[in-house]
Amino acid sequence: MSHLDAPGSMSHLDARGPMSHLDAPGSMSHLDAPTIIRTKRDGGALSDAAIDWVIDAYTHGRVADAQMSALLMAIFLRGMTRPEIARWTAAMVASGERMDFTDLRRDGKPLALVDKHSTGGVGDKVTIPLVPVVMACGGAVPQAAGRGLGHTGGTLDKLESIPGFTPELSKSRIRQQLCDIGAAIFAAGELAPADRKIYALRDVTGTTESLPLIASSIMSKKIAEGAASLVLDCKVGSGAFLKTEEESRELAHTLVELGTGAGLVTRVLLTDMSTPLGRTVGNAVEVTESLEVLAGGGPPDVVELTLALAAEMLDAAGIDGADPAQTLDDGTAMDRFRELVAAQGGDVGALSDGGLPVAYAETITAPRGGTMETIDAMAVGLAVWRLGAGRSVPGERVQSGAGLRIHRRPGEPVSAGEPLFTLYTETPERFEAAIAELDGGFSVGDQAPPERPLIIDRITSGD
Structure with missing residues (x-):
């Protein structure tokens, strides 16, 4: 039984658990962290008052990191009901400001505001080519992006490998960019500051893989x-x-429910993440691969997902007649990306003259000839984390040059002794641990693996 099946979890929507004194009328004055932790630890559901109090108290430093860590682990193990998740999300939204761009105009018309978010994967650099594609098609994208979490990379960490690029934008700067060029990719800042603190804590306490915490983290920032x-x-x-x-379907339905409840047109694509997306995983190496996509090339799976998400975004925003694929073919998406990078202080010249960070390299070669059968996305993600692309403590600097290149994807022929992976790090002593993570994470055999669809399903509010 997974933590999602525990009493009081998402799978037991009516199992509110035993009522504690936290649910009793007039109990606000007696709320405290230890009692809230025990309530969730023992399988109970937290009251609205308890959720509001603990989110506010943690945001303002009245609840310690150790106490919130304990509560996050209790949520990880015990789950949350849908009403709890909705309230937790609302409390995180209420911890900061909520942006409003409805007054913005371009050519006298309201902006077609639309955004995209991924639940996190290995090699998932799609936001980088996707945003300029949507810009080129007439959409406006206010993208509050995140940093790496656990074994998955973060869009901000990747973009910051471009010299000078900054995601720290003022509200007025975001508004100006949306009007002038049609996008801004920015750190959440004062948006859901409770989530910013909790997000960093989840990254280093083994509580990332929690459906309620994933859903509320994503939707608090997006709302x-x-x-x-x-x-x-x-x-x-x-x-x-x-x-x-x-579990992923349950998360998808939860995300749609939270978004629809907040007045957002919300859609979800379920996509495969058993194998890393594309041929690169890391920070600067993923930016380089994104540039290949924007130039009309790049790995087919990255292109497919970019175009599928672009089509969904344009439809959700009510934009008709645009062709996302054409923007890659004719260079307009690349032009929009360069505009975006320049607007946020990035060195546009570094995108074309090899100015992105480089690092020491180590190659893993094929032990035999045959066919690449499998590459486990988790093993690759952990290897790249070991190389320095992720964090082990909150606020730790990531290495822009850390990453991995996949030379042979599943189904491709392999010759004995040829390179399968190239690993990159700024600190060579990290190679040993990273190679150990990859051990057993791939296989070379005699048969191509069965093909898996990249896009598994589409879920909307009517489903």
Whole structure:
């Protein structure tokens, strides 16, 4: 039985658990962290008052990291009901400001505001080519992006490998960019500050793979950022936070419910994350691969997912007649990306002259000839984390040059002794641990693996 099946979890929507004194009338004055932790530890459901209090108290430093860590672990193990998740999300939205862009105009018309978010995967650099594609098609994208979490990379960490690029944008700067060029990719800042603190804590306390915490983290930022419509990429497989299709579907439906309840047009694509997306995993290496996509090339799976999500975003925003694929072919998406990078202080010249960070390299070669059968996304994600692309303590600097290149994807022929993976790090002593993570994470055999669809399903509010 997984933690999602525990009493009081998402799978038991009516199992509110034993009533504690936290649910009793007039109990607000007696709320305290130890009691709230015990209530969830013992399988109870937290009252609205308890959730509001603990989120506010943690945001303002009245609840310690150790106490919130204990509560997050209790939620990880015991789950949350749908009403609890909705309230937890609302409390995190209320911890900061909520942006409103409805007054913005371009050529006298309201902006078609739409955003996208991924639940987290290995090699998932899709936001980088996707945002300029949607810009080129007439959409406006206010993208509150995140940093790496656990074994998965973060869009901000990747973009910050471009010299000078900053995601620290003022509200007025975000508004100006949306009007002038049609997008801003920014750190959440004052949006859902409770989530910013909890997100960093989850990253280092083994509580990332929790459906309630994933859903509330994503939607608190997306509700607060001011988009009118939202498309979510919900990952399924070994490299996703939730491993089974059943859990990922439950997460998808929860995300749609939270978004729809907040007035957002919300759609979800369920996509495969059993194998890393594309041929690169890390920070600067993923930016380089994204540039290949924007130039009209790149790995087919990255292109497929970029175009599928773009089509969903344009439809959700009510934009008709645009062709996302054409923007890659004719270079307009690349032009929009360069505009975005320049607007946020990035060195546009570094995108074309090899100015992205480089690092020491180590190659893993094929032990035999045959066919690449499997590459486990989780093993690759952990290897890249070991190389320095992720964090082991909150606020730790990530290495822009850390990453991995996949030379042979599943189904491709392999010759004995040829390179399968190239690993990159700024600190060579990290190679040993990273190679150990990859051990057993791939196989070379005699048969190609069965093909898996990249896009598994589409979920909307009517489903």
